Amino acid sequence: MNTWALTKLSYGVYAVTSWADGGKATGCIANSAMQVTSSPATIAVSINHDNFTNECISKNGRFAINILGENSEPSIIGNFGFRSGRDSEKFPAKPEIKDFLPIVDGAIAYITCKVIDKMETATHTVFLGEVIGAEIINDADEPMTYAYYHKVIKGKAPKNAPTYIEE
Amino acid sequence: MNTWALTKLSYGVYAVTSWADGGKATGCIANSAMQVTSSPATIAVSINHDNFTNECISKNGRFAINILGENSEPSIIGNFGFRSGRDSEKFPAKPEIKDFLPIVDGAIAYITCKVIDKMETATHTVFLGEVIGAEIINDADEPMTYAYYHKVIKGKAPKNAPTYIEE
Numbered sequence: 001m002n003t004w005a006l007t008k009l010s011y012g013v014y015a016v017t018s019w020a021d022g023g024k025a026t027g028c029i030a031n032s033a034m035q036v037t038s039s040p041a042t043i044a045v046s047i048n049h050d051n052f053t054n055e056c057i058s059k060n061g062r063f064a065i066n067i068l069g070e071n072s073e074p075s076i077i078g079n080f081g082f083r084s085g086r087d088s089e090k091f092p093a094k095p096e097i098k099d100f101l102p103i104v105d106g107a108i109a110y111i112t113c114k115v116i117d118k119m120e121t122a123t124h125t126v127f128l129g130e131v132i133g134a135e136i137i138n139d140a141d142e143p144m145t146y147a148y149y150h151k152v153i154k155g156k157a158p159k160n161a162p163t164y165i166e167e
Numbered sequence: 168m169n170t171w172a173l174t175k176l177s178y179g180v181y182a183v184t185s186w187a188d189g190g191k192a193t194g195c196i197a198n199s200a201m202q203v204t205s206s207p208a209t210i211a212v213s214i215n216h217d218n219f220t221n222e223c224i225s226k227n228g229r230f231a232i233n234i235l236g237e238n239s240e241p242s243i244i245g246n247f248g249f250r251s252g253r254d255s256e257k258f259p260a261k262p263e264i265k266d267f268l269p270i271v272d273g274a275i276a277y278i279t280c281k282v283i284d285k286m287e288t289a290t291h292t293v294f295l296g297e298v299i300g301a302e303i304i305n306d307a308d309e310p311m312t313y314a315y316y317h318k319v320i321k322g323k324a325p326k327n328a329p330t331y332i333e334e
Contacts, residue, residue, distance in 0.1 A: 005276040005301035006202055008234045008310045009210075012177030032201040035173055036213045037290045043176075044211065044286075044293060046203045067175045109172040119211075119286045119295060123204045126211060126293070128286060134172035143175045145312060 011146040015066040015080045015104045016045055017091075018056040025095045025102035026085030028053040029077055031146045033065055041131040043113055046124045052085040054125055061115045063129060064101040069108035069141030074153055076106050099133040108138040178313040182233040182247045182271045183212055184258075185223040192262045192269035193252030195220040196244055198313045200232055208298040210280055213291045219252040221292055228282045230296060231268040236275035236308030241320055243273050266300040275305040 017027030032046035043065060047054045057063045068076060079090055095102040099112035113129025120126075144153075184194030199213035210232060214221045224230045235243060246257055262269040266279035280296025287293075311320075 001298070001301050002303055003208065003298075003301060005234075005278055005303045006208060006210075006298070008179075008276040008303065009200060009202060009232075009278075010177060010179030010310050010312045011201065012175075032203060032211075033176065034178065034199040034201050034211075034213065035176060036199060036293055037288045040289065041170065041173060042288060043173075044199075044201075044213070046201065046211070065176075067172075109175040111172055111176075117286060117288075119284060119293070121204045121209060121284075121295065122207065126203055126286070126295070128288065128293070131168070131170075131173070134168050134170060136169055136172045136175065143177050143314070145177045147310070 013068045013077070013144045013146055013149050015068065015076060015107065016047065016053060017064045017066060017102050017104060018053060018062060019060045019102070020052070020056045020085060021059065024089070025091035026053060026056055027066070027080050027090055027102070027104070028085070029081030036128060042116070043111060043129050043131060044126050045129070046126050048124050056085070057115065057127055058125070062101055063113050063115070063127065064098070064103060065111040065113070066104035066107035067109040067111070068144045069138060070144050070148055071141045072106045072108065072144060076104060077149070080104070098135070108141045108143065109136045110134065180235045180244070180311045180313055180316050182235065182243060182274065183214065183220060184231045184233060184269045184271060185220060185229060186227045186269070187219070187223050187252060188226065191256070192258035193220060193223055194233070194247050194257055194269070194271070195252070196248030203295060209283070210278060210296050210298060211293050212296070213293050215291050223252070224282065224294055225292070229268055230280050230282070230294065231265070231270060232278040232280070233271035233274035234276040234278070235311045236305060237311050237315055238308045239273045239275065239311060243271060244316070247271070265302070275308045275310065276303045277301065
């Protein structure tokens with residue numbers, strides 16, 4: 001088996017956000033998100049058990065997919081992807097809120113979801129969310145693909161951004 | 168709600184294949200496929216209930232994700248995506264077989280899976296497959312994204328290919 005074949009699957013880059021206990025907005029970076037049905041629209045997203053956002057979505061029952069664009073600030077990925085919401089603040093004190101969910105400044109679109117089912121695996125939970133809201137914020141920018149992130153963003157990462165080198 | 172926001176999610180283009188009763192190789196085109204866990208590697212794919220491939224995967228318990236490339240023959244999409252395996256032959260009489268699954272000639276990579284779980288929705292089944300095999304067939308071609316298919320392949324479609332106009 002050549003597991004590099006799995007890297008030929010295509011993904012986007014998303015910040016998946018929700019609320020922690022006490023009303024703190026938090027989230028993480030995910031690639032594994034996809035639309036499952038069109039009517040009603042549902043989205044599945046895979047989140048690692050160890051991820052703080054996993055327990056937040058489980059408790060809160062809602063999540064937002066914040067779609068990053070090719071020109072979204074790379075710091076969004078550093079902020080949401082390379083530290084834990086357990087011991088860090090990922091949002092400003094008063095984040096923008098849509099459909100009762102925190103939205104990431106700099107995302108090109110968002111999709112808000114209510115959890116209607118989930119599937120457990122050894123290491124990840126697949127949350128199935130019914131779409132309750134969706135808006136395009138910036139139609140001029142292209143959605144960032146995971147391939148673009150690897151090939152272009154990583155190439156552009158400054159030397160003082162250890163998070164991008166580590167990834 | 169602006170449902171166009173959902174088109175900002177990124178996908179690849181895949182032929183998902185399995186066996187029909189009687190040993191006929193069949194399959195369909197899917198975009199909604201993603202890796203869910205890395206160890207063991209698992210893949211989730213969403214297939215419409217009305218799709219012949221859905222019942223084939225349910226009965227057979229296995230499926231293969233055949234990853235299409237930017238230079239894969241557009242006729243693969245016409246063949247697998249725009250007619251039903253119920254009343255048409257999608258493979259030659261003796262298809263290439265890997266891990267007991269039919270592989271599409273012209274795919275740039277394949278991932279073979281054994282179904283270990285599934286989640287039912289109103290219109291689609293999300294099959295969770297444990298990866299049993301994976302190989303890269305053509306590393307020179309880029310994986311086709313759904314965005315590329317819409318923007319480039321559709322533009323190139325000849326006038327005598329009504330399937331691409333209809334899509």
